[in-house]
Amino acid sequence: MASPFDHRPDPEVGAALRELLSSGDDAAFAERVTAAATTVLGREMASGWWEVLGAWARPGVAAAVALAASATLWLAVASVPADSDVTIEDALRRTGETVATPVLVAATSEPDLERLMWDVPDPE
Amino acid sequence: MRDAELAVLAQAGNREAFGELVQRYAGQARRVARAVLRDPADADDAVQDAFLSALRNLGRFDASRPFGPWLLRIVANAATDRMRRERVRAMEDLAPEVASRDAGPDRLTDRSAMFEALRGALEKLPERQRMAVVLFDVEGYSHGEIAEILGIPEGTVRSHVFHARRSLREALAAWRP
Numbered sequence: 001m002a003s004p005f006d007h008r009p010d011p012e013v014g015a016a017l018r019e020l021l022s023s024g025d026d027a028a029f030a031e032r033v034t035a036a037a038t039t040v041l042g043r044e045m046a047s048g049w050w051e052v053l054g055a056w057a058r059p060g061v062a063a064a065v066a067l068a069a070s071a072t073l074w075l076a077v078a079s080v081p082a083d084s085d086v087t088i089e090d091a092l093r094r095t096g097e098t099v100a101t102p103v104l105v106a107a108t109s110e111p112d113l114e115r116l117m118w119d120v121p122d123p124e
Numbered sequence: 125m126r127d128a129e130l131a132v133l134a135q136a137g138n139r140e141a142f143g144e145l146v147q148r149y150a151g152q153a154r155r156v157a158r159a160v161l162r163d164p165a166d167a168d169d170a171v172q173d174a175f176l177s178a179l180r181n182l183g184r185f186d187a188s189r190p191f192g193p194w195l196l197r198i199v200a201n202a203a204t205d206r207m208r209r210e211r212v213r214a215m216e217d218l219a220p221e222v223a224s225r226d227a228g229p230d231r232l233t234d235r236s237a238m239f240e241a242l243r244g245a246l247e248k249l250p251e252r253q254r255m256a257v258v259l260f261d262v263e264g265y266s267h268g269e270i271a272e273i274l275g276i277p278e279g280t281v282r283s284h285v286f287h288a289r290r291s292l293r294e295a296l297a298a299w300r301p
Contacts, residue, residue, distance in 0.1 A: 014261035021155040034143040
């Protein structure tokens with residue numbers, strides 16, 4: 001029997017352990033693992049392709065949105081006459097605003113809080 | 125075909141190449157896992173997980189180095205992780221199991237009883253000692269390779285093999301003519 005200090009494999013311990021731990025169905029087990037790899041990795045590869053396609057699609061969608069926004073802006077600008085003399089007052093009047101624009105634009109002091117809040121209902 | 129060539133093909137998606145690698149290393153991998161895990165089904169699950177993990181990470185394999193230690197390191201980690209999970213789960217069943225293992229020598233009369241005793245001695249060893257002695261005495265890996273597989277110093281591997289052998293020889297001594 002070899003010494004425990006031996007730097008060579010111990011044939012007796014090795015043979016006993018091999019017999020204890022070995023299984024006779026290694027080939028069937030290898031087939032099982034290979035089949036699992038095909039299933040699992042096939043699924044992962046499929047999801048990987050979707051990710052690749054998605055990654056390609058995202059810049060395309062962003063470019064299309066940017067193009068549409070640019071076209072809309074260009075059309076809006078192009079439809080306004082170049083010599084338009086529309087003032088901010090005109091614009092506010094079209095939306096129904098009744099506050100005198102010069103007051104809004106030209107005021108230099110803070111608005112009166114009492115006046116602003118006079119029609120807010122009392123919480124009580 | 126060499127392991128490294130098969131690994132390259134397997135990484136490229138070649139099913140047969142991966143299958144060949146599994147066939148070559150299934151025996152070693154299962155023995156290492158069974159040294160750690162008592163339940164053979166658990167051991168096989170750990171080995172399968174390890175092979176799939178290896179396949180996913182073949183890109184990290186250095187083809188200039190041997191494939192076996194690289195793979196068995198993954199197997200050892202998978203088996204150890206699973207054993208820790210099982211240990212937590214089986215904590216309540218531990219006491220009766222130990223009691224039955226300590227049965228008297230009268231029942232240790234045949235070959236299956238010898239293997240039962242060997243199994244008992246193996247299970248009393250720390251997991252690293254179990255793997256070290258199996259990798260050295262059964263699989264024939266060098267101390268340096270085992271150090272790489274287990275991620276421990278070579279001197280520690282020698283110590284593990286020494287202590288494990290001593291315990292296993294004591295268990296086997298009762299059946300020696």
